[in-house]
Amino acid sequence: MAALLSCRVVRMNGSWWLHRSVAVAPVCSRGVRRSSSSPATLSAVQDKPQTMKDLPQVSLLELLYRLIFQGFHNRMHELQIYEKQLYGPIYRNGMKSVAVNTPKLLEEILRHEEKFPCRGDMSLWKEYRDMRGFGYGPFTEEGEEWYNLRVALNKRMLHPKDSAQYGGVINDVVVDFTKKIRYLRQCSPTGESVTDMANELYLFSLEGIASILFETRLGSLEKEIPAGTQEFINSIAQMFSNSMAVMVVPKWGRNLLPHWRRYIAGWEGIFSFAKELIDKKMEAIQQRIDNNQDVEGEYLTYLLSKTQMSTKDVYGSIAELLLAGVDTTSNTLTWALYQLSKNPVIQDRLYEEVSTLVPADRNPTAAEVTGMPYLKAVIKETLRMYPVVSMNARIITEKSVMIGGYHFPKKTPFFFCHYAISHDEDTFPDSFMFKPERWLRDGRVRPNPFGSIPFGFGVRGCVGRRIAELEMYLLLFQLIRQFEIKPDPTIGELKSINRTVLIPDNQLNLHFVDRHCKNTF
Numbered sequence: 169m170a171a172l173l174s175c176r177v178v179r180m181n182g183s184w185w186l187h188r189s190v191a192v193a194p195v196c197s198r199g200v201r202r203s204s205s206s207p208a209t210l211s212a213v214q215d216k217p218q219t220m221k222d223l224p225q226v227s228l229l230e231l232l233y234r235l236i237f238q239g240f241h242n243r244m245h246e247l248q249i250y251e252k253q254l255y256g257p258i259y260r261n262g263m264k265s266v267a268v269n270t271p272k273l274l275e276e277i278l279r280h281e282e283k284f285p286c287r288g289d290m291s292l293w294k295e296y297r298d299m300r301g302f303g304y305g306p307f308t309e310e311g312e313e314w315y316n317l318r319v320a321l322n323k324r325m326l327h328p329k330d331s332a333q334y335g336g337v338i339n340d341v342v343v344d345f346t347k348k349i350r351y352l353r354q355c356s357p358t359g360e361s362v363t364d365m366a367n368e369l370y371l372f373s374l375e376g377i378a379s380i381l382f383e384t385r386l387g388s389l390e391k392e393i394p395a396g397t398q399e400f401i402n403s404i405a406q407m408f409s410n411s412m413a414v415m416v417v418p419k420w421g422r423n424l425l426p427h428w429r430r431y432i433a434g435w436e437g438i439f440s441f442a443k444e445l446i447d448k449k450m451e452a453i454q455q456r457i458d459n460n461q462d463v464e465g466e467y468l469t470y471l472l473s474k475t476q477m478s479t480k481d482v483y484g485s486i487a488e489l490l491l492a493g494v495d496t497t498s499n500t501l502t503w504a505l506y507q508l509s510k511n512p513v514i515q516d517r518l519y520e521e522v523s524t525l526v527p528a529d530r531n532p533t534a535a536e537v538t539g540m541p542y543l544k545a546v547i548k549e550t551l552r553m554y555p556v557v558s559m560n561a562r563i564i565t566e567k568s569v570m571i572g573g574y575h576f577p578k579k580t581p582f583f584f585c586h587y588a589i590s591h592d593e594d595t596f597p598d599s600f601m602f603k604p605e606r607w608l609r610d611g612r613v614r615p616n617p618f619g620s621i622p623f624g625f626g627v628r629g630c631v632g633r634r635i636a637e638l639e640m641y642l643l644l645f646q647l648i649r650q651f652e653i654k655p656d657p658t659i660g661e662l663k664s665i666n667r668t669v670l671i672p673d674n675q676l677n678l679h680f681v682d683r684h685c686k687n688t689f
């Protein structure tokens with residue numbers, strides 16, 4: 169209870185906020201409107217049992233006001249902190265869900281995790297698959313079908329030992345990326361600067377995940393990106409950018425506005441790209457079988473030849489893996505480079521580690537990078553400050569639960585405010601400061617593990633986690649070994665905005681000063 173009443177001033181994004189958990193009017197730079205419903209009081213919290221009705225509640229109108237008039241529509245992650253100040257650690261959020269924003273409450277809910285965890289309604293994604301007869305992937309599937317799918321998809325991907333086998337493939341992509349960075353900086357007026365790093369890292373992530381999933385290179389890091397690859401990139405953007413409108417417009421209005429048509433065209437582009445590559449792989453496998461040759465290969469070959477998955481399910485799953493594996497990894501790398509460029513002392517310490525633990529004349533192995541404590545701490549801290557997936561959800565379907573002293577019936581949707589949780593000042597003092605040291609196992613007290621779970625939790629957690637980590641470690645290793653990375657003085661502070669994942673509100677340009685490492689390929 170003492171924790172619920174804690175109160176102090178914290179600095180956030182340049183403004184001072186009064187950080188209190190219960191029943192307070194916050195002081196902040198945005199002119200807060202008080203909620204019409206009153207937050208939980210101390211006596212109410214003590215009078216048990218309490219139900220959902222006793223929780224502070226945001227009305228739909230208040231939510232819309234905040235999104236539209238207070239400008240939170242693309243800063244939903246900041247809204248989590250704003251509402252935490254208004255309503256405390258647990259409240260009804262105007263979207264029929266119960267929002268929680270402390271590590272302790274998050275842990276309480278996740279301890280009730282079921283055999284087939286449910287994140288919520290994915291009917292909008294399902295609709296396209298149903299229209300075209302494609303199977304559901306890991307995001308869209310539910311229940312026992314989802315479980316069986318994950319059993320197949322997890323193999324060769326989820327375990328660190330499995331992902332280590334992709335070290336060579338990812339290193340090849342990393343080498344091409346560093347070559348491209350060298351080329352781009354040479355073309356720049358100063359001979360050192362590279363503009364729009366987020367775009368370059370997007371192409372890196374796409375090439376990396378595609379080379380694992382399809383066992384082939386797409387050419388995204390070439391000077392001229394192949395037309396099909398560019399169309400695929402555009403299709404992802406089109407699908408995401410029309411999603412919000414499609415969600416709010418009722419079905420009868422779909423033909424009146426252009427969004428539904430564009431949304432479906434986006435999915436068409438994504439699936440036809442994946443389908444073409446999968447079909448090619450199936451032909452190659454068939455040829456080998458016809459010639460009595462062994463069928464060997466990595467991920468896609470394994471799914472097609474060693475599992476019971478039907479072709480339509482492979483289409484569904486590969487398309488979703490591809491989608492999930494690009495924006496997440498690329499944006500995390502963008503934030504990591506941004507923070508390293510602004511924090512030379514941290515960058516020096518990282519350089520010290522990467523330049524001493526692996527001989528300069530060769531690439532690191534997967535085992536070597538995953539054994540580097542500071543490199544791992546840099547990524548962990550990046551994901552804490554910028555959890556690319558800043559919100560998540562669970563519905564406990566089978567039983568009623570007690571959370572934070574409140575009783576909830578089964579099927580209650582819980583909304584996880586991961587951004588607010590990983591900026592919880594009790595768990596992460598100076599939470600808006602980049603401090604990789606927090607994560608070192610050097611005798612200091614480690615933060616509550618539920619304070620930052622950027623890859624989610626349990627059996628429904630991120631299937632690509634190990635691959636993503638490996639990609640990020642290998643790329644950061646190589647960039648920091650070869651270059652001192654400095655900020656572009658013309659670019660100011662970058663803030664995060666929410667476009668399904670957390671992205672920078674402005675272009676990131678960086679200077680890459682050559683360290684003249686022996687191994688520049």
Ligand code: HEM
Nearest residue numbers: 306492493496497557622623624625628629630631632636
């Ligand atoms: C920095 C990189 C990444 C982050 C931070 C991230 C984060 C997440 C999170 C938070 C979830 C939800 C987990 C939950 O509900 O408990 C998730 C699910 C998922 N991720 Fe990732 N992810 C990343 C990279 C990737 C990559 C590279 C792939 C593909 C290889 C991938 C594939 C998936 C899939 C398929 C799911 C759905 C799993 C399911 O519902 O069973 N992710 N990810």
